[in-house]
Amino acid sequence: MDQVRIGIVGLGNMGTGHAQYLIEGQVEGAVLAAVSDMRPERLTLATKEWGDRIRTFLDPEEMFRSGAVDGVLLCTPHYDHPQQAIAAFAAGLHVLVEKPAGVYTKQVREMNEAAAAGGKVYGIMYNQRTNPLYGKLRELIASGELGEIRRTNWIITNWYRSQAYYNSGGWRATWAGEGGGVLINQDPHQLDLWQWTTGLMPKRIRAFCQFGKHRDIEVENDVTAYVEYENGATGVFVTSTHECPGTNRFEISGDRGKIVIEDDKMTFWRLRQLESEFNAVNETPFDQPEVWKFDVPVQAGGAQHLEITRDWTNAILKGTPLIAPGEEGIKGLTISNGMLLSTWTDDWVDLPIDEELFYAKLQEKIAQSKRKGE
Template sequence: MEKVRIGIIGLGNMGTGHANYLIKQEVKGAELSAICEPRPDRQQWAKENLGDNVQIFDDLDKFLSSGTIDAVLIATPHYDHPEVAIKAFNNGLHVLCEKPAGVYTKSVRQMNEAAKASGKVFSMMYNQRTNRLYKKLKDLVSSGELGEIRRTNWIITNWYRSQSYYNSGGWRATWAGEGGGVLINQDPHQLDLWQWTIDMMPKRVRAFCYFGKHRDIEVEDDVTAFVEYENGATGLFVTTTGEAPGTNRFELSGDRGKIVIEDGKLTFWRLRVSEKEFNETFTGGFGQPECWKCEIPVEGKETGHLGITQNFVDAILHGTPLVAPGEEGIKGLMLSNAMLLSTWTDNWVDLPIDEDLFYEHLQNKIANSKVKKDAGYKTLEVKGTH
């Protein structure tokens, strides 16, 4: 194979963005060969902007079995991601899926199993993994510079959304339409990076989600979650769409100091000796380890969505390791599912979660949602950016 023929499923804002860079041939070794989109207006846009060589389908099954594509890029509503991906794998296609991996881990686990059975390349559109700040943080943690992790804190409250934003689509901020609020819509990248940078998932979660606290919506718009890790470390995740101005601050504390990412900078307060060593040897009463404030140089370029797509194509053509393996999409979703389940049960939730229990609670929410869910791709509106 010299080129990967890619078909995009869904031409909302995200799908349209992917189509634009693919049609311009900005991804080496890839060509946009087909689109699957049920809405006539978006089909017309594709005809006018993508050229005669891009075939347009309004039926998913015909699209997947057409023989015109080698891989799909899924940019449909959240609920559809696992079902569409499984169908693609069953048709012998490689899959690149927009975030989140899905709405509930039970369906995403089935997607992962289908991916493994197919032997095809499977990647998630976790474009923030190309962000040089978080890449550098992961490098510092994995190389041992920070020592053993003691605490993780992420305050991510700069997701301000007005009531008019939520009113712009009947599916927005509903259990049936989107499957959740700030955790599933705005935070998937942070939830992924939270565990990816330290290569560690919590062992249990206690969360407090507030539903429609700041806006007239039925899903969560304010969350505070406390987590515990196997090594004794603890963590805090705070998020909302109702604060202005907001904060985006990720802080890691370890045996050898503290690292903070905020305002586009990575700062390392590095201890000259580890806290453990200092504590074992210091006899002076009041005192603490000598600390150096280091502004860490961060090199490289953030390649974003295009970079993840290029990596996906390179993995197909050349066996290049994936930046964001698809099966890892379940991790961030596990965290958001755990936060909701903890709130619904008013209790601690162990990880991995009880997937059947979460599904049961979610179905109750869907049954009472303002909009009624239809799982069929052709009847679901392809949503835009979040």
């Protein structure tokens, strides 16, 4: 194979954006061959704008079976991702799925199992992994430059969404339509980066989610969560969609100091001596290790969605490793499911979570949902 014929499922904002850079030839070795959408008017518009060389399908599974595509990019509502991915794998296709991987880990685990059985290239659109800031952070932590991690703290409240935003679609901010709020819609990238950069998954979570705070919506839009890690480190994750102005600050404290990412730059307060080593020999009350503060140089780059699609295409054509393997989508989702389950049960939640209990609780919310989607 010297070219990947890509089919896009879902021509909303994201699907249309992906289609545009494919049509412009920005992904070497890839071509947009087909699109699928349940809305005939979207397909008519696609043909008008892009020509009839791109095949159109109302039914995505018909596209999967058509022989017109080698791989598919899924840009549909959250609940649809696993079912559509499983069908695509069954048809022998490569899959790239938009975030989030799904709404609940039970369905995503089934998707991962289908991917493993199919043996095709399976990626997820975690485009923030291409941001050089987070790549550099991951590198520094993995190399031991920060020492053993002791604390993580991410405040991500610059997701401001007005009531008008929520009113713009009947499916928005409903359990039936989206399956959650800020954790499933806005935060999947941060929840992924939280564990991807540090290499740590929590062992247990205690979270406090507030639903419809200052907004007329069903789902969570204000979250404060505390996590504990296997090595004894702790973490806090704070997020909301009603604060203005908001904050985006990721702070990681380790035995060698502290790294902060904020305002698109990275600052390292580096201890000259490991804190643990200093503490073992220090005999002077109130003394502390010498610390150096400096901005960490980070190369420009990071083509976001385009880079993930290029990376997936190269993995298909050349066998190169993925920046964002699809199997890893379950990690951030496990954390967000754990936060909701902790709130619903008013208790600690151990990871991996009780998937059946989460699913049952979610079904209760869906049954009570006032708006059933569109």
